[in-house]
Amino acid sequence: MARIIELLSPTPPGWGGTLLVGLLHSVEIAAGAFGLGLVIGICGAYGKLYGGPVVRDLLAVYTTIVRAVPELVLILLLYYAGTDLINQLLTAMGYQRIDISGLVAGIAVLGFVQGAYSTEVMRGAILAIPQGQIEAARAYGMSPGLLLRRITLPAMLPFAIPGLANLWLIATKDTALLAVVGFFELTLATRQAAGVTKAYLTFFLAAGVIYLLLTLVSNLIIGRIEVWARRGMPSLKEAR
């Protein structure tokens, strides 16, 4: 027991600090990718619902392919091929090759994947808004931008939150996939710690507990956001 505490201690020779740094990187990537996914999702949903035929077809290709290919394959493909492509472009245009940071690449790759799922969640949520509310906003002279900000986004939120909450939790765990491209997040940190100390069970259990805590804290926050988003809706319990 004393050895376990010693191993997990946040200060060296304990590896707790290493795990926490890994967790921090995981959360950074998950938050960045989720945010990027939201932006792509809103644009994608709008494009699918209101765009012209070309935009709709392009988005259909995007969401279909991204959701069809395993994420690990996409990550390997986008990470290596993506950075390679950017550097080839840069050299072709006469610039220096750049070293793309793992953080940025991770956010871009996972965000691209999240965006495809997010597009469908948002599209469903926008379709769930009673159309009369959109019509009323148009009838009172709201511009499309104002309508999106003041009516569409807040009105679709209650319908989007369950799906978006899923996506956030998936994002926190998908960060582990970035371990394969050598990004130092929680899973890679755990593997390192376990490999050096040979205390595999201890460290992987610890990582499991950390992921679980991350989920529990997320649920707490999501619950609050959902109550707020549903402020205008009578609860189902009252209706029963």
Next chain:
Amino acid sequence: MIAQGTAPALKYTAQNDAAEAIHVENLHKRFGELHVLKGVSLSARDGEVIAIIGGSGSGKSTLLRCINCLENPTSGIVRVNGEEIRMKADSHGHTVPADRKQIERIRSKLGMVFQNFNLWSHMTLIENVIEVPVHVLGVKRDVAIAEAEKLLARVGLAEKRDVYPAYLSGGQQQRAAIARALAINPRVMLFDEPTSALDPELIGEVLKVIGDLAREGRTMVLVTHEMKFAREVATHVVYLYNGLVEEEGPPEQIFGAPKSERLKQFIRNIG
């Protein structure tokens, strides 16, 4: 029904030289193969209350919705406040407003009240009422709130200011929707069957509010099934049949001495 009996004596009669707030000329609307409006003209001068009546599918709601381009007319002229809405053909050959800013400006002068209220469900009543003044018209928030409180009091909902629409009855929601329309100080109010979605016992409270507005000289265009009400508050009644104006005139004539056979039958059936 509240206060309908005394209405005719107080009825505001518009002067013929009053400015024309709404002018519709030879309006056509097609939905694909369906020809809903086949050349309708309509005029509302300041202070007039125009009631549009007609059977289901006669095109009366479509006509109202063409005035603020919630439906884009296929052809014809719509002038609001003397300003003609400029239309153009889009890439699919549909007629759409040519200038988004123009149509948004015109819409912000027309207070529309819908059959299904269409209050914004994520906002309390007071937030619903100040939304357009603050965010579209640029009124200062505290000024808008003070005005909104007066309007909510006027429709009898002062104590419901912080309640969300879903917690209110249909009649209360529709009165709040009328307050929302009044908050923009509209040049014309457009009512699209404002009592059709209400339980019978709630219709009176909404008609009373609309009747009061009519009597104080608000210009309005009203699509309605409430013939008794139309007779009391309207200065001019338009009977639509199958996308055309079958007969129009002062309410006494339309309801008292209809000429058209179809109108006679319509009044018999609905009365």
